[in-house]
Amino acid sequence: LAKTTQPxxxxxYEGQEVNITCSHNNIATNDYITWYQQxxxxxxxxxxxxxxxxxxxxxxxxxxxxxxxxxxxxxPRVSLSDTAVxxxxxxxxxxxxxxxxxxxxxxxxxx
Amino acid sequence: xxxxxxxxxxxxxxxxKKLTVTCSQNMNHEYMSWYRQDPGLGLRQIYYSMNVEVTDxxxxxxxxxxxxxxxxxxxxxxxxxxxxQTSLYFCASSPWTSGVTDTQxxxxxTRLTVL
Numbered sequence: 001l002a003k004t005t006q007p008x009x010x011x012x013y014e015g016q017e018v019n020i021t022c023s024h025n026n027i028a029t030n031d032y033i034t035w036y037q038q039x040x041x042x043x044x045x046x047x048x049x050x051x052x053x054x055x056x057x058x059x060x061x062x063x064x065x066x067x068x069x070x071x072x073x074x075x076p077r078v079s080l081s082d083t084a085v086x087x088x089x090x091x092x093x094x095x096x097x098x099x100x101x102x103x104x105x106x107x108x109x110x111x
Numbered sequence: 112x113x114x115x116x117x118x119x120x121x122x123x124x125x126x127x128k129k130l131t132v133t134c135s136q137n138m139n140h141e142y143m144s145w146y147r148q149d150p151g152l153g154l155r156q157i158y159y160s161m162n163v164e165v166t167d168x169x170x171x172x173x174x175x176x177x178x179x180x181x182x183x184x185x186x187x188x189x190x191x192x193x194x195x196q197t198s199l200y201f202c203a204s205s206p207w208t209s210g211v212t213d214t215q216x217x218x219x220x221t222r223l224t225v226l
Contacts, residue, residue: 034214043115043201043217044154087154100170101146101154 004088009106018075020105022088025069030092033064033071038085038104047086048073083109113138115218117202123224124192132187132221134202142205143185144169144215145177147198154201160185192225
């Protein structure tokens, strides 16, 4: 299983774009990269998933370079409600094996 | 409404008193999983199940048991709870379509305190 490394915390202001980078040097060929968001005392919620290049949905973009050893979650124009913990996961979608969330990145958005 | 439910949401118990935390999903998902979350340690997977009667250990299975007799239910059993099992527990489920694990849907959490 590929281990991931993320910053422990980040601070931002409302309206700014936030980029959270995740390092996964040992990513395997079949591994996908998935990001989850968690608010205090709630279960994590899926944000976005990708394999390579760029993926965009209504809430975020995920940038994955060609070597796939890192990925960047981009949150456009954050608001106070984006204050949460963000987890990067790397795993084989077809394997059904144990998933490792790690410690995540705590994003604090201020006004 | 599609959801994962857990019961109880809060539980205070004493060391050694067997307990069960129930988890149920109404989305017909094959894959179900239990996690515990502790300050500074993030989410750690305890057990997972890819289908009925199929379970496997996650990252931290010691002191826990699970069973998957029905597709919708995946109870977590603590035969002899200890204070180090005081934690916030999450159950999750996801579909297993053509062998591909999709996004996981999490329950609301169960806060367990073992005295």
